[in-house]
Amino acid sequence: MDNNNLNPTSSILIIGAGTWGCSTALHLARRGYTNVKVLDPHPVPSPIAAGNDLNKIMEHKELKESNTDAQSIAYAACTRAALVGWTTDPVFMPYFHETGFIVAGDTPALIQLIQEAEIDQSQGDFEFLGSAGDFQRTMPPGVLTGEFPGWKGWVNRSGAGWIQAAKAMVSVYKEAQRLGVSFLTGPLQGNVKSLVYEDGDVIGALTQDGTTHYAQQTILTAGAGSDRLLDFKKQLRPTAWTLGHIQLTPEEAQKYRNLPVLYNVTKGFLIEPDEDNHELKICDEHPGYCNFVVDPDHQGEIRSVPFAKMQIPLEAEGRARGFLRDTMPHLADRPFSFARICWDTDTIDRAFLIDRHPEHASLVVAVGGSRLGAMQMPSMGGFIADALEGKPQREVKDVFRWRPEIAVNRDWWSTQNRIGGPDKLMNFQDLKDDEWTKIA
Template sequence: MAPSKVTLDSTILIVGAGVWGCSTALHLARRGYKHVTVLDPYTVPSAIAAGNDINKIMEHKELKDSENSPRSVAFTTCTRAAFSGWKTDPVFKPYFHETGLIVSGHTPALVEHIYKDEIEPSVADYVKLETAGDFQKTMPPGVLTGDFPGWKGWLSKSGAGWIHAKKALVSAYTEAKRLGVNFITGSPQGNVVSLVYENGDVVGAKTSDGVIHRADQTILAAGAGSDRLLDFKKQLRPTAWTLCHIQMTPEEVKLYKNLPVLFNIAKGFFMEPDEDKHELKICDEHPGYCNFLPDPERSDEIRSIPFAKHQIPLEAEARARDFLRDTMPHLADRPLAFARICWDADTPDRAFLIDKHPEHPSLLVAVGASGNGAMQMPTIGGFIADALEGHLQQELKHVVRWRPETAVDRDWKSTQNRFGGPDAVMEFQTIGETEWTKVDVKSRL
């Protein structure tokens, strides 16, 4: 069945009002599309969206000519565009802080990996950090008080920093709405329970209030939740990470302002405290958690099924505190002010998945951010709109295509080139009810 031709008068339905859904809505509205509707079970910003976060790392580095793998070139193309968007687009510019980035490891093997994978292929300028003193000098006295045992790293002073993801997401949503996009959010009216099929094609989506939202074109951009709405042939693995906040004093907030991001690829990372609640976010680094359960549709298979929780496993808290003991031991025992698990969806090769479905020509999938979705916010919607219109640039099209052949006999527990924790994908099913933090977050939700 041939899809209807996409015109500015086409009705377009976007499932998901997270980072990619809102970015797509904004770009379609800017191109003059008149009938764009977005569905999401939560108001923007969703309490469970990965993009509802006080900060995310933003890093752009150009590759040397020798680093020309298709995935690297495609990712660099996307990130170059996003970096330009963060610098120039008035919707996003206020929320990018180009403070620099330190990437580091604490074992010889990790340091060698960073050099070969991050530093050597890049044309960016880096300052090498070899001692605790080197690390401490990257920030004002009194910030990095740790001994940095075994740590070595590199500081990039430009082309990197952090974004206030939540405020940028709300900004994109607000502008898209101003330009005429119709957002239907909250449950039941925005909660999509299924795609709607007719004559072999997708003709819209059904929400839990029984309403069928028909559209000429449907874009599935529901992040880790996309896997429950479509058979992705094992191309998506919902994977979760863990983050926590500690309360800082007004004096500490001033001291910690405009710091470079400090990232250890196997320990964790932090960025400056947020200006609203004066909280410092710390993430422990690891290959991720999955929630493996029997696949309800294929009894011989398992699936990772996302769930929302505003707590983290005690083992994750312990790892975050271990990171603090290495870097800022004066904060290592401070109580947590906030904690949550944060879901994304990994493709087998960690390249994005943005393509028309081969069997349903009016369905476009825009998923598989693989841990790199928020930084793409200013421009990923433009690439998704290009794919909808059928003219996605060639260096991207092949890499982000529908590619179930990459997921044949997929190892669901692959670490996918991530480090930290037990150096293995962990399972929420093994975490007992008493093995979670008990942070009081009710007033936050």
Template structure:
């Protein structure tokens, strides 16, 4: 029985955990607690970032399938939240998105997989001058060798993910949600079980936090607490920043996102530190190690690090050489690895556990989780209440049968870099950046 006075425990205070806490509080639930090993914003949370891409595309009838319909439903609700919810709307910048490629194969993939299947008006970019005209003079100085792109100016742009997550956290606390963060008090080391059900969680200080209902929303760390039957693969991407002067940054305001699906992307500089973020694009890194829980089989285990492999830095600079060569040689001011959890089909996983009726899993952002922040907590609350709409429920259900023979090295339809999933275990100690940031002990 779920009532307004039921105790609800959320494990994870990242993007989805904070959103869920907020939506539950807004619905009148009076006894919600959130646990996380880090203070908000967590250094390992995918949403702890100065900007993330946000875009919504309606799918043409001829290309509709259950997964695409569900994803469009999620992003439609998220877009509405970014535009109208005062907790989130200050952090959405509807500047548009350019999706592009620079090889015939990638260009054809974009055309068939994204442009032809979506409703909306796209401006086709065929030459370097076409790309330059999308931004103020002096921003795009590159030659764009072999590039072709499509500019979508509406219902797309970027979000300040970190500020939005802190805003959700702050509002949830104001509405009565209790957050217990930091190690050891907020670090969950195990789920608590009783009579064949999950009844809470144990933290590193030895405390058992009992609850009527438990929501596991710990992102890439979730499969350290529960056997997901191979449904989750913690996967990391790499990002870096370069510093600009305040005057330079002013000339880069309100830019559309420029995304090459095999090379990388950038968004306008951070308004506080005037740092331009660049991401190299690739199928992801994993950290494959043998864990005590699963002897004989290596699994990807996330870790926090504010450096990136030198090969990732080189890829980011190659992207800049194509687009903004005047910035390509600037030193990096910041870098980090950014973790998410991939499902086999890259659809979300939001469902009651079939063996533990009091446990709801809300995981599997699969690279698209942060932009769902304004509304995903509402869908998770729907699932908790048993009211998740059918078109979503059949897509995001517990589905270990499709992961039985999972290929942990699958690129899952992503491109770039060496066109394979890489392993941090193969990166030697001297093959990482060594960026000195404010307060660094390096």
């Protein structure tokens, strides 16, 4: 079956109830589809979903007029649509905090790179930060106490800030449910073992409890787990990043309200503490970790296979504390109250992969967040629904297409042009058991 036979009563199966899966369910329900089912091994928000997080960065910048790069145009179209959702849609509005965004570097080369690539005074409210005092004045007294050695940057206070990612995902899930979407979750009834095929087409999915869920259309939005269910011909690489929380007192948390996101392109970033538990999230910056093992699902190739872990490497904790010593030294030695690795999926060019499968007419793939997907939550389901209906927007159609030809000789160790930390991709397999945090 292809999109020509699609109608409001068509049975549609979504595999994966993360950020993109929930968004897709909502958009389909809003477009009048009445027979939508979502499968996931975990309840929403899944503990292993990249979007199940206290907060994520949200930043939209219009392109410089001189930028004609197709991928940049596609990404700008996505974030523009997402910002509309964050600022006008009641499902999302409570979870967007337009507090501003600080981008900085600490070497002359990095500072020049940021200025050339990121800063366009005609497209934002940018203010230059050239000293420690300038950085400190972007936040209430006593929040930023560091010396910011070598740092220079810019603060943009419009169209940027952060989102309450997990709460937004739950909001989307509840609204999709209210509109009639069925969610089946759990290690048996929601855990997809395999896609089900007939005559070369996908006709549904088999779950761990032995049930076959038949569907006229299937949408695969399983994030880092998608590569386990379909041969993506090396287009996907599960890659992980690291985060930690520091517990603040209620009094400290109150002082740290409405802070702009602080991001150093090689050292890390922080976002203000959450309102419920008063935890400050800090991330170190690096090209990512993979878990390279012999993968029986790919003919014994060495591939990155994701796993869940509520700890991070000690080296990542050290990098995060180095970032704090530059910015908030009064917190640099405070114990972490929580930590985890956070998986995403890189395409080879870091552009999303949203397309109807060329060999399986009833399958749409929507994967490859490439660390840029969570902020797209309000609009991403719309782009995926467009692909299902066979009418992708012009700006994204070619950029987000199925493109295995560029991945034939893929270098799994590529940094994907990311920087920070050791400036190389790291492998969890190189770590010993005593080289991880042990946070209770």
